[in-house]
Amino acid sequence: MKKLVSIGILGVQLDSFDPQRRWDRWRPTVSLCQQEDLLIDRFELLYEPKFAQLAKTVSEDMQAVSPETEIIRHPVNLGDPWDLESVYGALYDFATSYPFDTENEDYIVHITTGTHVCQICLFLLAESRHLPARLIQTSPPKHDPSSSPGDYRIIDLDLSRYDQLAARFEIEKLDTETQLKSGIATLNESFNAMIREIEQVAIRSPHPILITGPTGAGKSQLARRIYEVKRAKRGVSGSFVEVNCATLRGDGAMSALFGHKKGSFTGALDDRAGLLKAANKGVLFLDEIGELGLDEQAMLLRAIEEKRFLPMGADEEAESDFTLISGTNRDLSQEVTKGRFRDDLLARINLWSYQLPGLSQRKEDIEPNISYELSRYAKDHGRQILFNKEARRVYESFATSPNAKWTGNFRDLNASITRMATLAGGKRINQEIVEAEISRLQCQWGSAEKPTADDELLEAIPEDKANDIDPFDKPQLAAVLRTCRDSKNLSDAGRKLFAVSRKQKKTSNDSDRLRKYLAKFGLNWEGIIK
Incomplete structure (x- = not known):
């Protein structure tokens, strides 16, 4: 008792x-x-x-x-x-x-x-x-x-x-929302609405939560914040256990998640409780859950539904009453269609499902996140670094522009602020440091987006004409240029390009038709084949 x-x-x-x-x-x-x-x-x-x-x-x-x-x-x-x-x-x-x-x-x-x-x-x-x-x-x-x-x-x-008393705790509720947002005063309304719902779910529901979104969008940080809210509200009393499923393979996956008995496989020198057991009464966060094998998925499903599972090599089942939070950057519905993810497991883990937007979809939140990253740097390194006024204006203008890809999302932003703060030393981040960082980011994102063969072909277009070409026309123009480079001369290229329509004409002047088409884009035969 x-x-x-x-x-x-x-x-x-x-x-x-x-x-x-x-x-x-x-x-x-x-x-x-x-x-x-x-x-x-x-x-x-x-x-x-x-x-x-x-x-x-x-x-x-x-x-x-x-x-x-x-x-x-x-x-x-x-x-x-x-x-x-x-x-x-x-x-x-x-x-x-x-x-x-x-x-x-x-x-x-x-x-x-x-x-x-x-x-x-x-x-x-x-x-x-x-x-x-x-x-x-x-x-x-x-x-x-x-x-x-x-x-x-x-x-x-x-x-x-006592629903009418809820108003007395509105301040505490706002504090909880701020905690879920890592203390950042975000401005994106759809994101804030999602956080408000997650706050209610974290307090009231023991059921699984699925967090989706691109790499670097903050899935792991949000999972830990949800755990902290649950623990503060006595929803859980155990630990927060996090594992990246992409690192689990073969027997190691089974052993890490569900534990094993000594001698159950080569290298099993001692008993191991496993991560599900470690998360008893707490929260288990399975990041990149889409990387789990089908056998592990089957065992996980039973553990979620019955709170029981069989460790490798064991005769008796183990028990663990954990709350599951899952994270993935994959479309699990498509993974189900391809046979790589169990549909019954997906149905079980996405009772509460939230899609985290990437940083480029939350441009209005970049400014408060810059301030957050600066305070985080100060806490980690023991020195306060700030921008001068013009440098901050330049950086924010670039960060919120279409030129800022933020392919790594908040990881890119964190790395960018860390680099600039480090180079500033004990001084302020100036415009020179900002401009160098912008060049670095553009180079980084440019190398990540390798030019296609079509892009290379279109480099022949004069700069004053290139900006006037509709995206609709670019694939056709690239195909024409490719045919020209594979042809002996202008007439040969024309015959290939107008092979169907020329049959409907009594006389054909393929060279002239091709020459006029190229001229629309400031091109000529000599400029293409050189």
């Missing part, structure tokens, strides 16, 4: 006493330990430091009436006990730093003692699950206090009944 832990505030008025007659009156904190049908294993007693002696005596009396109860005293400076901000801040700090263990302990919060403001704050913290507990209210006996500890009532909050 789970241990029962009570959290309560020392009542300066109700728990105080005449030293000679303290057992003649009802004291709510002591009475809680006197209840015959309520065995409290541990009592966390919060008190103002100036009432330390009272807290000590009350603790001793609690121990006397309930030797089985461990009493732990916590000095907490509430400030003005009637000031909501002061009291809530102090109790919030206690709640967020306390090591709750909901797997092994049940918690009750005593709301009889303390000012009304204290009681309200305890209620709010329990309702928001900062205190993952039920409430307990005690009342004095109707007759002789020395003969009865009085009555108590446990209040189990049904959060669904």
Whole structure:
């Protein structure tokens, strides 16, 4: 059975006493330990430091009436006990730093003692699950206090009944959204709407989440932020376990994910628990899940549905209650069509599916991300580097232009800011550094986009004409130029190009037709074949 832990505030008025007659009156904190049908294993007693002696005596009396109860005293400076901000801040700090263990302990919060403001704050913290507990209210006996500890009532909050209180936590909700965005004040409305939905899913749903998007779009970072939100809201209590499925092959994949017994294959010198087991009660992030083999997919499906799986070489199944987040830059529906991904697994992991846009699709978010990368550099390297005004203008103008491909997305941006900050040394990033970086990026993206054979052919077009050619005309012009270069002369090229239409004419002048066509683009025979 789970241990029962009570959290309560020392009542300066109700728990105080005449030293000679303290057992003649009802004291709510002591009475809680006197209840015959309520065995409290541990009592966390919060008190103002100036009432330390009272807290000590009350603790001793609690121990006397309930030797089985461990009493732990916590000095907490509430400030003005009637000031909501002061009291809530102090109790919030206690709640967020306390090591709750909901797997092994049940918690009750005593709301009889303390000012009304204290009681309200305890209620709010329990309702928001900062205190993952039920409430307990005690009342004095109707007759002789020395003969009865009085009555108590446990209040189990049904959060669904308090929708109207949601507005009180709007600030915290915004904080959660900011956390999911790594603290970046993003401006792209569709991205922000997606983050708002993910925040709700992270808090309310234990089901799998699928994050898709190009390499470098931030899938791994978002998965970790989702885990942090879940853990902060007591949705999970275990670890965040991340694995790139592209690195898993053969027996190594099975072993890494599901574990193995010693001797189950060559090289299995010891037992291995596996990553699914390591993620028990936590979050398992499988990046590039589309790289998993079909056998691993089958075992993963069963582990998701039944929370059970069979390690390699084992006779008994293992259990793991994990939350799955998957990431991929592939179209898994197409992978299913090609037979490389199981349709039943896809149906199971994409209950909540989110497509992360690339950086080039979020041009309005580039400016805040530049600021974020600068602050990240300062944190990692211990020195603050900034742009001068003109250099920042030039860089942002380029970064948000069509010329900025951002093929590596946020990885490209991070690398770019890191290079410039490094070259700036202890000074500001100036325009010279920015212009050199822009050239570097253009070269990098240009080499990534190798010119096609058609592009090379079209290089023969004069520059003043090249910009006036529609994309519709370029493939045809490239085909004409290719035929010309493969022909002996202008007439030979004309005969090949007009082989069908020339049959419908009584007389044909293929050379003239071809010469006029080339002239439209500023070309001639001599310029093409040289």
